[in-house]
Amino acid sequence: MAASVLLFLLILGLMNSSDSLPFPTPRISFPLNSADRPLFHFDLVTNTTTLLLSDDGSTLYVGARDALLSLDVSRSDVISLRNKVDWRPSTEEIRKCESKGKNSEVDCPNFVKVLQPLNSTHLFACGSFAYNPHDAIVDIESFSMVPIVGDKSRRCPFNPFQRNTALAIDGELFVATTTDFKGAKPEISRHFSKDGRPDVSQETSVSLLNDPTFIASSLDRTDRKLYFFFSEVGKEFSFTEELRIPRVAQVCKDDVGGLRTLQKKWTSFVKASLLCQFPKQLPFNILQDMFTLPPPGGSTGSDTLFYGVFTSQWSMGQESAVCVFSLQDVKTVFTQSYRSFDKQSHQWSSMLGKHAYLGQCGLNSASDSDLDEVKRSFLTSDGVKSRGNAPVLVSSGQKYSRVAAMRTTAANGRQYTVLYLLTESGFLHKVVLLDGGAKVIEEIQVFTEYQPIKSLVLSASKGVVYIGTSAGVTSVPLAQCSVHRSCSQCVLARDPHCGWSQTGKQCSSLPGNNEKLAQDLESVNVEEACEGESSGALNTEIIVHLNEAVNLTCVKPSKMASVSWTSPRFRPETRNLFIQSADGSLSFLATAVTMGTYHCHAQEGPNKEVVASYDVMQFVNPRSVKSPENHEINEADEAYESIVTEEPQPSGEPDDITEGYEEFPTESPVSSNELDYINSKASDFDLKSSFEGTPGPRNDPHSGVDNNNNDLPHVDTVSVTYSYHRELVVVSLLLVVCVCVLLLGAIHVWRQTKNEKLNRLVGTEDGSETPALSSPEVKVE
Incomplete structure (x- = not known):
């Protein structure tokens, strides 16, 4: 109970330790089916469960749901089907599986869990087969299957979702799996033993394994020993909560058991814990995957390294770590002190001194007392520490599920280790281990929806990584330098x-x-x-109408880079005319003061380079004009009118494109939604139809005038001339209309006045008055 309280206090004290863990940000990210990072899919198979690559790297054997396949991968950019054999339970076997409470579609198909080469001509396969595991031998040439009949050995789990591991060595098969329907009886065993040796398994009188999840296995050919990696419940700790412990177990390849004690049982079985943690922080205690990296050429087998992916039992989020262990450290731990298990008290106690026979091979003739000690003392006192006593990589935002590693020689002749880590969210991370730490070079999206990853196989000779998922097989090139x-x-x-x-x-x-x-x-x-290499981007011409919304894109070459813009148009009084959005693009309205040259710079660390360059020019209708000397302008310049000012300036820019340029401030980038709103407003004021056919400013190489300079007077003069010309026409038309109206009114008044005078004149000649035209007729008596 005291130990449980101590663990609880330890967890409370270290719960915030994960907040300080580094997060490996990928430098470049490629979305699914990116043209820059092509993937190659084979989707004529579902629920891929295991992959096996042939020794020459030309054939990929696939164990899937109800089928075995042989794929041609001789070309790195093509995956094609060679052979396929169906291997499915019968209707009656499915019915029996359903009667045991299992789902016919989810649990009862045959999922191939083991696929190993027995020799150069045959493969061994084992499938869950409707919760009743079946074995088969596969002829590689004809790709035909011969079931193994009468053998009651269980070499793969009943449950298709339970993990297992298997390794075939010189025709012998070593497996670590559960052997019962409920998946509660774990076992490490050897089958198809040669040279007259009996098949061996583990002792059942004591609990050598406690609810293990088997992960991987590896062979040390130098010492002829095998290592099995798994996680299990640590019974050596008296905690109220079951504490999971990552382990490595060792057995001798040629172990035959004892004469009387431990007959046909492992006499060489020992296990040790794996320590993956930062000092004074909670450990990453659940093993997810383990990859064996052989030593480089000329090195001994002890230089073999094991790269493991770990998660934490106490983690609340997506968190994982990568730790590396050396085979030499594993060997050393198994030669040191052990703990002994007391069957009466079910407690572990440390043994005094060293016992040379524990964990050793060749105990078949050992005494019964020594073998009794072997049965009780199989757990080491010390654990295997990771190299550097810390993880080489920790992710607090991604949960890794699989790992593969390789060594490669750099340009300077030095060897580096590259890791390929698959996340549960569907991304493959490429990581290089440098002296200054791990760097995530890139991430490639392999799939969009969550899919259980069953297998990850790296082929250095073909330069690809093969990934098996429920959707099929995907091939990812190890590198794509052309990006x-x-x-x-x-x-x-x-x-x-x-x-x-x-x-x-x-x-x-x-x-x-x-x-x-x-x-x-x-x-x-x-x-x-890069001494002597140019880094400037080519200019892109943008032809726009006046008052048209302009958006200049600038793609960051990496997530580590920041972008900024420079232009001679940037002035303190014009800064409100430009908007840099969150994606790095620059937006503005095309006016006389915003036409010009713009450069986008990307800065990553101390390095700064131009990644995009634009010349924004005004659109004009093509027409041919005459120069003062009556010579036609060149055909290439027909779409523009040469504008000459009183003080022509030299064209062209200085060698340093940032010289004389103002840098646009980027403290307040706007979002894409705000940019869309601004563009919609700008369209309300689009006056381009009013200016079609009107010549605009340009850079004329013949005139010697640089119209991109904001300080030159002709830009404003031309703009004002266009405005006055239009207003003068309108005012003139209005003036003509007014004059016409006044003239018509004057003529009308003049005619009325003339008629009145005539009437008066007629009335005075006979001495009588002339009645008005509207008066009634006068009667004369």
Whole structure:
């Protein structure tokens, strides 16, 4: 009870320790089916459960739901079907599975759980087969299957969702799995034993394994020992909560058991805990995957490394760690002190001194007393510590499920380790282990929806990673150097597979390139590595109408880079005319004061380069004009009118494109929604139809005038001239109308006046008055 309270206090005291864990931000991210990072899919199979790559790397064997497949992967960019054999339960076997309370569609199909090469001509396969495991031998040439009949051994689990591991060595099969319907009886065993040796399994009188989840297995050919990796409940701790412990177990390949004690049982079985944690922090105690990286050429077998993915039992979010263990450290732990289990008290106690026979091979003739000690003392006192006593990589935002590792030689001849880590959210992370720590070079989206990952196989010879999911098989190239389009970006990628070719002017793959490529993985000195290489982007011409909304895009070359804009149009009084959005693009309305040149800069660390350059010019109708000397302008200039000012300025920009440019402030980027609103408002004031056919400013190489300079007077003069001309026409028309109206009114008044005078004149000649035209007729008597 006291130990339980102590654990609770420890958890409370260290619960916030994960807040300080580093988060590996990928430098570049590629969405699913990106053209820059192509993937190759094979979807004629569902529920891929296990993958096996042939020794020559040309064939990929796939164990799936109710089927075995042979895929041609001789080309790295194509996956094609060679052979397929159906292997499904009968209707009666499905019915029996349902009668045991299992789902016919989810639990009762045959999911292939083991696929191993017994020799050069045959494979061994084992499937869950409607909760009644079946074995078969597969002929590779004909790809036909021969079931194994009469053998009651269980070499794969009943439950298709329960993990297991298997390893075939020289025709013998070593498996770690559960052997009962409920999945409660774990076992590590050897089958198809040769040289007259009996098959062996573990002792059942004591609990060697406690609710284990088997993960992986590996062989040390030097000492002829096998290692099994798993997580289990740690019975050596008296906690109220079941504490999961990651383990490594060892057995001798040629173990035959004892003469009387431990007959046909492992006499060499021992296990130790794996320690993956930061000092004074909670451990990552649940093992998710383990990959064996063989030693480089010329090294001994003890230089073998194990790369494991761990999660934490106490983690509240997506958190995982990668720890690396050396085979030499594993061997050392198994030669030191052990704990002994008391059957009466069910407690573990430390043994005094060392016992040379524990964990050793060749105990078949050992005394019964020694073998009794072996049965009780199989847990080491010390655990295997990770190299550096800390994880090489920790993710607080992604949960890794599988790992593969490889060594590769960089341009400087030094070897680096590259990890390929698959997240549960569907991304493959490529990580390089440098002296300064792990760097996530890139992430590639492999699928969108959550899918249980069953297998991850790396082929260094083909340069691909094969991933088996419920949707099929996906092939991912190990590197895609061509995505880095400049020398600086190629060096900043810090990818040991890639270097910049100065002759080919492209980022090329290593090895296989005889040229010495520019690369600097540790110090990333771009200036030195790319000496003499230009980094400027080509200019893009943008033709727009006046008062049209302009959006200049600038794609960040990496997530680590920040972007900024420079232009001679940026002035303190014009800063409100420009908006830089969150994605780095620059937006403004096309006016006389915003036409000009714009450059987008990306800065990553001390390196800064131009990644986008634009010339924004006004649209005009094409027409031919005469120069004062009666010569026609060149055909290429027909769409523009040459504008000459009193003080022509030299055209062209200085060698340094940032010289004389103002940098646009980027403290308050706007969102895409705000930008859409601004663009919609700008369209309300679009006056481009009013200016069609009107010549606009341009850079005329013949005139010697730079109309992109905001300080030149002709820009405002031309704009004002256009405005006055239009207003003058309108006013003139109104004036003509008014004059006409006045003239008509004057004529009408003049005619009325003339008629009145005439009437008066007629009335005075006979001495009588002339009645008005509207008066009634006068009667004369």
